[in-house]
Amino acid sequence: MTEEERQDSAIEQFDAQRKELTRLMSYYRCAMMEIETKFRVLNEERASRWARNPIENIKCRLKTPESIIKKLLRRGWPVTVRSIEENLNDVAGVRVICSFIEDVYELSEVLLGQDDVLLVERKDYIANPKPNGYRSLHLIVKTPIFLFGGRREMKVEIQLRTIAMDFWATLEHELGYKRGIELPEEAKRELFACAEESAALDARMNALKNAVIGDKDEQDAPGDLKEIVEGILRSGRTA
Ligand code: 0O2
Numbered sequence: 001m002t003e004e005e006r007q008d009s010a011i012e013q014f015d016a017q018r019k020e021l022t023r024l025m026s027y028y029r030c031a032m033m034e035i036e037t038k039f040r041v042l043n044e045e046r047a048s049r050w051a052r053n054p055i056e057n058i059k060c061r062l063k064t065p066e067s068i069i070k071k072l073l074r075r076g077w078p079v080t081v082r083s084i085e086e087n088l089n090d091v092a093g094v095r096v097i098c099s100f101i102e103d104v105y106e107l108s109e110v111l112l113g114q115d116d117v118l119l120v121e122r123k124d125y126i127a128n129p130k131p132n133g134y135r136s137l138h139l140i141v142k143t144p145i146f147l148f149g150g151r152r153e154m155k156v157e158i159q160l161r162t163i164a165m166d167f168w169a170t171l172e173h174e175l176g177y178k179r180g181i182e183l184p185e186e187a188k189r190e191l192f193a194c195a196e197e198s199a200a201l202d203a204r205m206n207a208l209k210n211a212v213i214g215d216k217d218e219q220d221a222p223g224d225l226k227e228i229v230e231g232i233l234r235s236g237r238t239a
Contacts, residue, residue: 017080017081021065021081021084024081024085025062025091027147027152027154028062028091028154028156029062029092030145030147030154031092031143031145031154031155031156032060032062032092032093032094033060034143034144035092035111035141035143035158036058036094038111038114038117039055039058039107040058042054042055042107042110042111052099052213053099054098054099054100054103054106054107055096055097055098055099055103055107056098056099056163058094058095058096059094059095059097060092060093060094060095061095062091062092063090063092063093068084071088072084072088075087085155088155089120089121089140089155089157090140090157092154092155093156093158093159094156094157094158094159095158095159095160095161095166096158096159096160097161097162097166098160098161098162098163099162099163099209100162100202100205101126101162101202101203101229101232101233101236102206102209102229104126104137104160104162105137105228105229108137108139108158108160111141111158112139112141116144117141117142118141118153119139119140119141120140120141120142121138121140122137122138122139122140123137123139124138125138126161126165127228127231127232129195129199132172132188132191132192132195133168133191133192133194133195133196134168134169134172134195135161135165135168135169135195135198135199136159136160136161136165136169137159137161138157138158138159139157139158139160140155140156140157140158141158142154142155142156143156162202164198164199164202164205165202168191168194168195168198172191172195175191199236200236202236203232203233203236206229206233207233
């Protein structure tokens, strides 16, 4: 092979990978849109039936190619387009900020009850907060997107949390988590205390909701849900 032929072949391979990556990222974007729409539909229905919005805000994000490559390298996985799909669960992320703690669980149960949503992994950092105080419900789901060429299953990471949990996580992210820096012990203790206070506030606001609105929308909630939520709220009250 001449030098020129080698260059042409390298360019061709690079171009093929680039096109494949662009296509894959667009599939992730589509899956993210599907999941976002599912939550918007649930919010719309609750708003029309009970004049209440269980969802305060939805934030979607696609991991950047730089961040994807860094994660693959960090974990020792191959840096190829196929490896992204095989190894990463969080390329497409949907964060659902809920009004009350009960909304987090109800929305997740209802979403997972849909026949085109398959649960891959569930991490309940609300029932079991991280040692630093972080709380959220994390789901990895598979959902289909329908393309000209047919159906394709894509993974999406969903984080459900209350406004108070989001307030804490956003500021904590600013302070340390994002930059990967180790905070001084005193700062860690203070952040943990803030997380506990936020959890107690969440429990009080949830109780207030039930006192003011009653349990109208709980009539729609799946049977075992009340018990789970009540357990979490009890622990929040004693925090
Ligand atoms: P970004 O910038 O938000 O995307 P995995 O991704 O599953 O291989 P891990 O750590 O087991 O790795 O995942 P986990 O525990 O489900 O957490 C992943 C995401 O949750 C993070 O994504 C954060 O968004 C959020 N998160 C987890 N722990 C914390 C925490 O202590 N503080 C804050 N503020 N957020 C947290 P990324 O990709 O790390 O960051």
